């Protein structure tokens with residue numbers, strides 16, 4: 001299905017005019033400017049409507065119910081782009097089916113020192129060292145209190161990036177503070193145990209500590225589904241140990257995956273890495289998809305799987321669905337291809353589903369696992 005003229009025009013403008021200019025400026029400043037523009041667009045009904053008319057694509061074949069939540073389409077904004085939930089009133093107009101805000105921590109957090117974001121154009125990737133910069137659970141929950149976001153909202157919870165939460169009990173209390181703050185707001189929670197840039201590393205990939213964390217989450221008696229976000233750098237034994245722990249707790253979904261700290265696994269020589277921190281986009285795609293299909297094979301429908309890492313096109317999103325994802329998310333694809341890419345992915349996805357005779361996304365989930373090349 002061909003994109004409408006307006007979409008092709010926006011795409012050409014982004015590729016030829018906007019991106020070359022934006023890619024010359026400091027990436028964090030560009031991101032902050034985009035957020036500021038997004039907030040203005042969100043605040044006026046007319047600009048929201050205009051954005052919707054230009055960007056959003058709807059089709060009944062994309063509607064899906066996952067973990068009891070209704071999604072107009074399966075393409076979500078991944079955690080990390082809207083850390084402070086400032087864009088809740090424009091993201092559905094841009095075309096997203098849902099958004100995951102954060103990661104949000106118990107206390108406000110300034111993040112790591114700058115610079116902390118780099119582009120890697122030859123790999124269509126970003127390198128990220130933000131270190132969980134965010135306004136903290138109380139401020140962000142107050143921002144979202146009583147609003148009607150017109151799409152499902154995920155809250156990504158992490159522990160505050162500071163020495164005070166390095167000790168497990170303090171870290172667990174911090175996660176709980178986030179979950180408690182969003183009790184009446186979130187449609188689902190993601191427990192992020194895979195931030196590559198926080199003080200103390202990723203302690204909750206250790207099965208015994210993860211068991212303690214998830215027990216504390218259980219005792220919160222939250223009504224929302226709970227997802228857990230994993231690192232792509234876990235080996236098979238680590239993944240299996242984590243799955244065994246999750247089995248004993250109230251967990252509905254797994255997000256595959258966060259950023260990679262292992263550029264070599266993506267064929268990137270260490271001297272080509274511009275900064276420090278985790279790497280996104282094309283560079284994490286293969287590892288994310290390996291984990292996604294492996295977990296699908298091991299758990300076969302027990303968990304909702306969310307595929308994230310290197311979604312640039314409808315084909316990328318469709319491949320993740322066929323490998324076991326019920327939902328997909330992205331950030332880097334939007335940075336490299338432009339904001340019209342969300343509508344393009346949804347339009348292309350609807351066409352791919354129909355081409356292969358599927359009448360819903362659910363029918364396509366996992367059908368490609370075990371196929372040659374998967």
Ligand SMILES: Cc1cc2nc3c(=O)[nH]c(=O)nc-3n(C[C@H](O)[C@H](O)[C@H](O)COP(=O)(O)O)c2cc1C
Nearest residue numbers: 078079080102103257258280281309310330331332
């Ligand atoms: C700038 C930036 C900030 C991010 N911050 C977070 C975060 O706070 N929490 C989280 O779970 N993932 C974070 N991520 C990881 C993304 O959610 C996603 O897992 C990863 O970027 C792969 O998707 P992509 O290739 O579509 O970007 C961040 C990614 C980027 C690019």
